[in-house]
Amino acid sequence: MPRIVFVERGGNRRTVEARNGMSLLDVALANSIDIEGACEGCLSCTTCHVIVEEEFFELLPAASEEEEDMLDLAAGLRPTSRLGCQIRVSEELDGLVVHLPEETRDVR
Helix, strand or coil: CCEEEEECCCCCEEEEECCCCCEHHHHHHHCCCCCCCCCCCCCCCCCCEEEECHHHHCCCCCCCHHHHHHHCCCCCCCCCEEEHHHCECCHHHCCEEEECCCCCCCCC
């Protein structure tokens, strides 16, 4: 199973195993990572905003226009920001490192 590294607020690194096809949001919630996911992954908030380490960013499929529109509303936006609900785990993403931003904003 692929391993995902979540860098939590404050810098604590948590490595968890994930099943292929799960969203990063679901992986985080299943492992008690401090991420909200207020809209439950339906792409209507930014509370699952993650910052992907640059070396992994190019491995991800491009963000949809809808995701990019939501990201424009995210707190702490970075060039490698994505919504965790839109990233699906695959073998190619084994070792993926994502950082949780210091703050989140629910724009609903």
